[in-house]
Amino acid sequence: MKRRIGPVGVALVGAAVIALLVYGLAKQGSSRALDEALAAGRLPAAPNTTRTLPVLDRVSGSRAALSRWRGGVVVVNFWASWCDTCNAEAGLLEHAQRLLAARREGTVVGITYKDLTGDALAKIGRFGFTFPNLRDVDGSFAEAYGTSKLPETFVLNRKQRVVAISRGEITRLSWLTDAIARAERT
Amino acid sequence: MRRAALYALTVLALSPAFATAGAKQRTSMQAVLPYVMCVTCGIPLTDAQSPQADQERAYIQQLIYRGDTLAQVKGALVAEYGTQVLALPPASGFDVTVYVVPAAVVAALFGGLLVLLPRWRRNRNRDPGSGAGAATGPLSAPDAARLDADLARYD
Numbered sequence: 001m002k003r004r005i006g007p008v009g010v011a012l013v014g015a016a017v018i019a020l021l022v023y024g025l026a027k028q029g030s031s032r033a034l035d036e037a038l039a040a041g042r043l044p045a046a047p048n049t050t051r052t053l054p055v056l057d058r059v060s061g062s063r064a065a066l067s068r069w070r071g072g073v074v075v076v077n078f079w080a081s082w083c084d085t086c087n088a089e090a091g092l093l094e095h096a097q098r099l100l101a102a103r104r105e106g107t108v109v110g111i112t113y114k115d116l117t118g119d120a121l122a123k124i125g126r127f128g129f130t131f132p133n134l135r136d137v138d139g140s141f142a143e144a145y146g147t148s149k150l151p152e153t154f155v156l157n158r159k160q161r162v163v164a165i166s167r168g169e170i171t172r173l174s175w176l177t178d179a180i181a182r183a184e185r186t
Numbered sequence: 187m188r189r190a191a192l193y194a195l196t197v198l199a200l201s202p203a204f205a206t207a208g209a210k211q212r213t214s215m216q217a218v219l220p221y222v223m224c225v226t227c228g229i230p231l232t233d234a235q236s237p238q239a240d241q242e243r244a245y246i247q248q249l250i251y252r253g254d255t256l257a258q259v260k261g262a263l264v265a266e267y268g269t270q271v272l273a274l275p276p277a278s279g280f281d282v283t284v285y286v287v288p289a290a291v292v293a294a295l296f297g298g299l300l301v302l303l304p305r306w307r308r309n310r311n312r313d314p315g316s317g318a319g320a321a322t323g324p325l326s327a328p329d330a331a332r333l334d335a336d337l338a339r340y341d
Contacts, residue, residue, distance in 0.1 A: 013294060020283060082237040114225045114238060116245055116266050138268025139225070 031146040034154070034162050043161040043186060046076070046154065047144035053134035056112055056120055064134060066109065066160065073106030073183040074156040075176065078136070078147050080112055081119035085169040086151040090127040093153075096176045097131040105184060106158075111136050113150055155179040157186045213256040218246050221260060221274070225267045242267075 037044035049070070052063040066074060077093055079086040097108040110133035112120045117135065124133060136142050145154060147167075155164040155176075163186055164179035224234030224242065231242055245266070249259045263271045275281035325333065 013291075017287065017291075020287065080238070082241045084237070114267055116241060119241060137266070138270055140268075 031143075034146060035165055035167075038162065038165060043157065043163055046074075046156045046160045046162050048141055049160050051141065053111065053136060053141060056110075056117065056124070056133040056135050058121065064132070066156070069107055069109065070160050071158055072104075073100060073158065073180055074160065075100070075106070075108040075180070076111060076145075076154040076156060077108060078111050078113045078142050078145070078150055078152045080115040080150055081123040082115065083150040087123070087127075089151055089170045090123075090129070092170050092173050092176060093131070094127060094129055095173060096180065097129075099177070100180065101130070105180070107131055109134065111141065113142050113147065114139050155183050157183040159186075161186070211255055212253045213250060213259055215243075215246065215250060217256055218250070218259050221256075221272060222246070222263060223271055223273050225271050230273060242271075 034044050034047075046066065049066040052065045055062045055064050066076065075093070075096055079090075093108050093110070100106045100108065108131040110129065110131060112133060112135050114137075115135075120133070120135070123129075139148075142148070142152075145152065149167070151169055153164075153166040153170055153176075154162050157163050163183045164175075166175065170176060219230075219232045222231040222242070223229065224231050224236060224239040226238040227234045227236055231239055242263075246259060246263070249262055254262065260272065269275060275284055277285050
């Protein structure tokens with residue numbers, strides 16, 4: 001019996017190390033829970049809506065959460081100044097913002113992902129964004145949306161449930177207008 | 187005497203240690219890179235090739251030009267990208283395993299040796315007939331008879 005304690009102990013330690021590695025690898029993968037819920041016909045609650053993030057502006061210090069815009073349609077767009085495809089869709093997002101603002105239906109909210117404040121502000125100036133932008137400094141906010149590549153866009157209805165997801169560049173304005181219309185209806 | 191004191195003061199003032207004692211030490215790209223990760227690729231910034239890595243390197247260069255120390259550069263990077271920008275993560279949350287697991291493995295190996303080595307040594311002393319010494323001991327009568335029989339088959 002005593003002789004078995006050594007091998008069993010080694011096996012247990014080995015299993016623990018392997019479990020730790022598996023957990024670490026699983027944690028790095030992107031979650032697709034929102035996509036699966038949408039595909040199943042459900043409208044999943046948007047994650048982290050009450051978590052505050054720093055507001056991207058020249059005056060530092062203020063913070064805001066997505067729940068601030070509850071009651072209206074919110075188009076959450078993850079972007080970064082170093083992302084070329086984000087720049088390609090920037091015009092469409094600003095167009096959507098003007099549509100939403102004109103009808104007082106909601107807003108686009110940009111969330112910068114692992115980006116420098118100065119570079120992000122320069123991009124806002126270059127594209128003339130009129131929508132608010134927040135900073136996800138370490139990417140942990142985006143992680144809850146399963147976002148690890150840019151750009152990605154989530155359209156939320158008035159109850160802040162996800163009605164549409166674009167993982168990748170939005171190439172057609174109709175995708176945005178259709179998703180916004182669906183968000184208004186639900 | 188006064189001239190000697192003046193000479194000593196001049197030498198002291200010109201020595202690098204004295205000159206940098208109060209002033210901050212500006213860092214270099216070579217000094218910073220080993221401590222920094224590419225936050226989107228998850229590999230050391232030295233090896234990373236991506237638009238985000240280029241942005242990080244350009245920012246570090248700006249900080250160096252500004253005259254920042256290594257600690258200031260690291261602090262500025264953490265403020266922009268979070269702690270994941272550092273090659274060595276903070277000892278909190280799941281990241282604490284980076285420090286705990288290797289230490290635990292080394293401790294377990296050391297502990298195992300402490301327990302097993304005396305046991306092996308004890309077993310060896312208790313059983314002199316085992317191992318390499320077996321061939322040198324006297325044979326029992328049945329073993330000797332069997333050996334003789336085996337050898338007889340080769341005659």
